[in-house]
Amino acid sequence: MGAAGEEPITRGGGTGTGHPARRDPVVVMGGIRKSFGPVEVLHGVDFEVLPGEVHVLAGENGAGKSTLIKILSGVYDDFSGELFVNGRSQRFAHPNEAARAGIATIHQELSLVSSMSVADNLFLGREVTRRLGRVDFAFHESETERILTQTDLDISPRQLVEELPISSQQTLEIARALARDASVIIFDEPTSALNEREVDSLFQRIVELRRRGRGIVYITHKIEEIYRLADRITVLRDGRLVGTAAANDLPPQQLVKWMVGRDLGRGGKRRRAFFPHEAALEVLELGVAHPTRRSRSVVEGVSFNLRQGEIVGLAGLQGSGTSEVLHALFGALGRRVAGRVRLCGEPFPLRGARESIERGVVLLTNDRKSLGLAPELNVTHSVSLAGLSRFCNLVGWVRREEERETVRAVAEQFRLAAPSFDAPVRTLSGGNQQKVYLARCLLPQPRVLLLDEPTRGIDVGAKADIYELMRAWVGQGIAILLITSEMDELLALCDRILVMHRGRIAVELARETASKDAVLSAAMGLTGNSERGGVT
Amino acid sequence: MSPAWRVKLTVWWTTPVARALLALLLMIAIGGIFNAEGAFFRWSVHRDMLRQVSVHGMLACGMTVVIITAGIDLSVSSLLALAAVSFAWLTLPQGWPAVLAIPLVLAFGTALGSASGALVARLRIQPFIVTLAMMVFARGLAKVISGGRKITNYVTEADGTTRVVDLPAIFGIIDSKVLSGNLSIVTIIFLLCVLVTWIVLSRLRLGRHIYAVGGNEEAARLSGVPVRRTLIAAYALSGLFAAVAGICQAAQETHGDPETGMAYELDAIAMVVIGGTTLAGGKGSVVLTLIGVLTIGYLQKILSLNAAPEATRLMLTGAIIICAVLFQRGKA
Numbered sequence: 001m002g003a004a005g006e007e008p009i010t011r012g013g014g015t016g017t018g019h020p021a022r023r024d025p026v027v028v029m030g031g032i033r034k035s036f037g038p039v040e041v042l043h044g045v046d047f048e049v050l051p052g053e054v055h056v057l058a059g060e061n062g063a064g065k066s067t068l069i070k071i072l073s074g075v076y077d078d079f080s081g082e083l084f085v086n087g088r089s090q091r092f093a094h095p096n097e098a099a100r101a102g103i104a105t106i107h108q109e110l111s112l113v114s115s116m117s118v119a120d121n122l123f124l125g126r127e128v129t130r131r132l133g134r135v136d137f138a139f140h141e142s143e144t145e146r147i148l149t150q151t152d153l154d155i156s157p158r159q160l161v162e163e164l165p166i167s168s169q170q171t172l173e174i175a176r177a178l179a180r181d182a183s184v185i186i187f188d189e190p191t192s193a194l195n196e197r198e199v200d201s202l203f204q205r206i207v208e209l210r211r212r213g214r215g216i217v218y219i220t221h222k223i224e225e226i227y228r229l230a231d232r233i234t235v236l237r238d239g240r241l242v243g244t245a246a247a248n249d250l251p252p253q254q255l256v257k258w259m260v261g262r263d264l265g266r267g268g269k270r271r272r273a274f275f276p277h278e279a280a281l282e283v284l285e286l287g288v289a290h291p292t293r294r295s296r297s298v299v300e301g302v303s304f305n306l307r308q309g310e311i312v313g314l315a316g317l318q319g320s321g322t323s324e325v326l327h328a329l330f331g332a333l334g335r336r337v338a339g340r341v342r343l344c345g346e347p348f349p350l351r352g353a354r355e356s357i358e359r360g361v362v363l364l365t366n367d368r369k370s371l372g373l374a375p376e377l378n379v380t381h382s383v384s385l386a387g388l389s390r391f392c393n394l395v396g397w398v399r400r401e402e403e404r405e406t407v408r409a410v411a412e413q414f415r416l417a418a419p420s421f422d423a424p425v426r427t428l429s430g431g432n433q434q435k436v437y438l439a440r441c442l443l444p445q446p447r448v449l450l451l452d453e454p455t456r457g458i459d460v461g462a463k464a465d466i467y468e469l470m471r472a473w474v475g476q477g478i479a480i481l482l483i484t485s486e487m488d489e490l491l492a493l494c495d496r497i498l499v500m501h502r503g504r505i506a507v508e509l510a511r512e513t514a515s516k517d518a519v520l521s522a523a524m525g526l527t528g529n530s531e532r533g534g535v536t
Numbered sequence: 537m538s539p540a541w542r543v544k545l546t547v548w549w550t551t552p553v554a555r556a557l558l559a560l561l562l563m564i565a566i567g568g569i570f571n572a573e574g575a576f577f578r579w580s581v582h583r584d585m586l587r588q589v590s591v592h593g594m595l596a597c598g599m600t601v602v603i604i605t606a607g608i609d610l611s612v613s614s615l616l617a618l619a620a621v622s623f624a625w626l627t628l629p630q631g632w633p634a635v636l637a638i639p640l641v642l643a644f645g646t647a648l649g650s651a652s653g654a655l656v657a658r659l660r661i662q663p664f665i666v667t668l669a670m671m672v673f674a675r676g677l678a679k680v681i682s683g684g685r686k687i688t689n690y691v692t693e694a695d696g697t698t699r700v701v702d703l704p705a706i707f708g709i710i711d712s713k714v715l716s717g718n719l720s721i722v723t724i725i726f727l728l729c730v731l732v733t734w735i736v737l738s739r740l741r742l743g744r745h746i747y748a749v750g751g752n753e754e755a756a757r758l759s760g761v762p763v764r765r766t767l768i769a770a771y772a773l774s775g776l777f778a779a780v781a782g783i784c785q786a787a788q789e790t791h792g793d794p795e796t797g798m799a800y801e802l803d804a805i806a807m808v809v810i811g812g813t814t815l816a817g818g819k820g821s822v823v824l825t826l827i828g829v830l831t832i833g834y835l836q837k838i839l840s841l842n843a844a845p846e847a848t849r850l851m852l853t854g855a856i857i858i859c860a861v862l863f864q865r866g867k868a
Contacts, residue, residue: 332758357760371758374751376819385748386759388741396741424819440759 024087026051026102026183026215027072032081034067041067042239044081049184049215054206054229056218056247059236060259060431060459065219068236069186072217073105074098086183096125104177105186112161112169119144119157122176147179152201167198174205185209186217191225192457195318195485203228221459222486223252235259260461279345280448280479281306281329281361286339288324288503294336299324299503302339306448311470311480313494315519321503322483323366326450329481330363331356344447357386360447364438364454366483372437375426379418382425382436383407387443410439415465431462438466442473449473449480455489467493487516501525552812552820555864556827559810563834572841581837583718589833590726591616591788591797593826594781595804597733598649598774600825603808604737605770606750606817607663611652611670612778613800617793618678619645619782624687624792627704634706642779648674649775653768667771671801678794687792703790710787722784729777733822736773746770751818806853807832810860831860 027049034042042064049055059065070076071083074092083090085101092098095105112121119140128136128143144157151171161169170190177185187206191199206229209216218229226233230247235258242258250258283306288299299321306312316322328337331350341348343359356362365371373382384391384403391403407421414435418428425436438454454470455463470493474480484490490497497509499522507522521527548554567576575581595612602609619641626637648670655666689701713720737743745766748756757763786792811828813820835856839849 330758353758354760354762363758365758370752370754372752372755374748374755374818376751377747381744381747385744385756385761388744392741397739398741398744400739444760 023050023052025049025084026086027217028082028084029068029072030082032068032071032079032083034071034076034079040239042071042079045236045239045241047234047241047244049217051183051215052210052213053231054210054216054218056220056226056230056233057236058220058226058233058255058259059242060461063236063259063459064239065236066188067239069105069188069217069219072098072184073103073186099180099182102181102183103186104180104182104184105188106170106173106177106190107188112173114162115160117158117160118148118155118164118172121161121172122147122157122179126180143179147175150178151175151205167194167201170194170198170202171205174209178209182214184215184217186219188219189221189457190218191220191222197317199225221457223255223460224488226255227252237261256460259459278308278477279305280308280310280343281348281481282342283329284340284342286325286328286341287337288321288328288333289336289338291336297503299328302500302503302505304498304505304508306479306481308447308477308479309474310495311474311482311493313490313497314481314483314500315490315497315523316500317523320500320523322500323452324503325500326363326452326481326483327365329448330361330450332363357444357446358389360445361450362386362441362444362446362448363450364441364452366453366456368434368437368456373425373433376424378424379411379416379421379428379436380404380407383410383439384443386440387445390443406443407439410443411435413469414439431458434458435462435466438469446478449478451480452483453485454482455484455486463489487519490519491516499523552824552864553827556810556812556824556831559860559863560827560831560834563831563838567834567838567841570838570842575841576838579718581841583713583720583723585833585837586723586726587720588836589829590720590722591781591785592800592803592807592832593726593829594729594777594784595800596807596825596829597729597822598777599801599804599808600811600813600820600822601733601737601746601770602663602774603805603813603815604746604750604817604820605767606753606815607656607767607770608667608805608815609649609652609771609774610664610667610801611648611674612774612781612804613797614671614674614678615645615648615775615778616782616785616797616800617795618648618674618681619779620786620789620796621678621682621687621782621792621794623783623786625681627706628687628689628701628792629691631701634704638706638783641783642776645775645777645779645782646772647775649778650768650772652775653771654764656771657764657767675794682792682794684794686794688790707787707790710784711790722788725780725784729780730822730826733773733777733825737822742766742769747818803832806857810857812864828860 025048027047029045029047031044031046032042033040033044045064045068047057047068057065057068067076071079074095074097077091077093085103090101092101113124116124119137122144123140128139130136141157148155148157151174153168153171153175155164155168161172164172174185190202194202206216206218220226227247232244232246233250233255234244235242235255237259284303286299286302287297290296290298302325304312314322314325324333327333328350329341331352334352337350341350343361348359348361350356377385380403384407388398391399391406404421411418411421416435416439417432425433428436434454434457441449455466470480482490482494491514494514495511497511497514497519499506499509499519501523502525506525507527509518518527571577595616598612599609622644623637623641626632626640627634652666652670655661656663689703690698691701692698710721710725714724737746745756745761748759748761749763749766753763785796789796807828808820808825809815809828810831811820811824811826813824832853835853836849839852844852
């Protein structure tokens, strides 16, 4: 199994079913059209999946990937065109029907009931009953035990799902799909919540599924992942099929061009800092206590300076304390935080979000959905929320014209595509929602931006826009502290990189000496002086 | 009609206001059909309907604000009774002038509303529980102040003698009509409450904060919204409107009754929901509530004009709440 993980491109293997092109496809979709009201979003898309292949479905946000997948998995049934699963023409009226026909979806947001046990989740909706409808829990448990042994999860069937880490929950979902004997498994951006080691084990599992002859549809934005996994790639753009190609025949530049419809140039040019000596943020011996066990700490002895016009990266594996540092500096962790911070030379007491924003320190969290946007708030109000005081008089009367114009100007910078500025943000695509969230952070005219995964889950085009903006901001003297899980982004954007390991800064890398290897080995605790404490 | 117009109209149809208005127009059309031998076409019928929904409507204004914060305020009916009793007690046995009594009662209602808000915001108790407790507590307090009886202008002294005081002019003023008898004062007060609510919700920073807190409390906090203050302000506003409604109720009944306004909070919630403001919070408006108030008002009026028995009225109201909500969702 381990060998398969290292050589993901090799096909077939154990089952020996021969070249994929000669096998009958498990899914054939032909000329799929789908409209929402008067707007057609899919204009005749063809798509097929062979058994034993990983078929990556790529495209920018709003390209129609999700819609296509929702048709396949039974969420939408009002489409035109043909859908064959295992050779039978289908039109699923409900996701349950699709599941019965052998289609399983592993969502970005997991669909387990967190307050129920592992066994209860595996049998949810298809409970095995005895006489009088009595549920056969004993059978559930023994069967779950059997399914779990096929995975490498070392958990009890009785354990509650909420007690498991996200990666185990995802494994469990895959196990559930297997238990239902799915022939097609759809992965919808499964890695967005995983760290690198978890991603590796997920990929191993996917390769294993491919070996067993399942058809796998994999949706992702991450170019790197595409080439680690894909046998074939289908690209959609604006609801149309751009093309389907074998992964070996489609070089990355060509793929990006297919997705975006234009050349992006080389992302991430090297950049000069303009304000080299003015310290924007001076952090001394920052510590953060564990949320429940106060005697333990998740961040300890972190000291560093952040200068104006500088982008400093904060790298580290999940649980290394990077996000906590950002939240602490924003004042959002209250009494859990120890240490001294100075903002532009003055003491900065970390008293809470409101005061931080007033003084020019703004945080973008890595969780747009639960910590970022209110879905029903319209675009204008979402953007202006944090900087509203600018448009208010003493009693809090909002000067709406001024507000609207400012928001419009900022939105233009961001190349925000919204049907209307009065529409709720939930109607926007993920990338545009992220732009709204970023625009909100910029409106209070910050001096320090704390950005936690600013490009998570957004498409290549929007990413390029955001990089360009970040460079413009530091050009104006804004200081940025950046967390990103994408190594290329980290190396391309940052002037310096602080690598954290177990709550301490393990090493500081200048951009000239930073490399993927240096960052990774420090993050894993192999190099650097994490035992002695932070580096200043 | 040009295509551009048609598109605009199609889009407008799907807005909550359009749907709420359509439901209201439907209700009025039904009134036109079952017009009780032309009674429905007399303005006085509409005027009376407006007067009858006014007190409920004032409660619905505050309820709208609280519901947008993703909360609920069950205490409004009891606060109404408490305000009615306090107002009657101050003006009748105590003989206070209205100019002093009214601000004091309003402040009292606001203070109790703020207390609910503080429990919700600071101690993180669920709004349903907090305001349920406040509902019971305020009803009890109303009975303490009134001694469990109606406070009328027949005042019993400590020595057991009874004297009669003149009903202060304010009672008559609130219960009168203007525009040669075509509009009740309470209706004007109700419309003022709607206006105040509208200004708060769509013109003030506080309103933005209310929507943001209701839509995503944690996101609002991280955006620098003073979440606690916003929540307290929402419940305080609800308490204020309940006090206004209580004064109007006392004036119309010419006494302060500790048992008055029973279950009004449910009418207020129904009015808000029929308008299209959802209990999930983060969206809705007082304009929708105004339409909801009128829809329920017309429903009651049409049923009473056609002499529908009480039982039928209740059952129909229940059914119509469900229909209205489904219609709002566009599934009817």
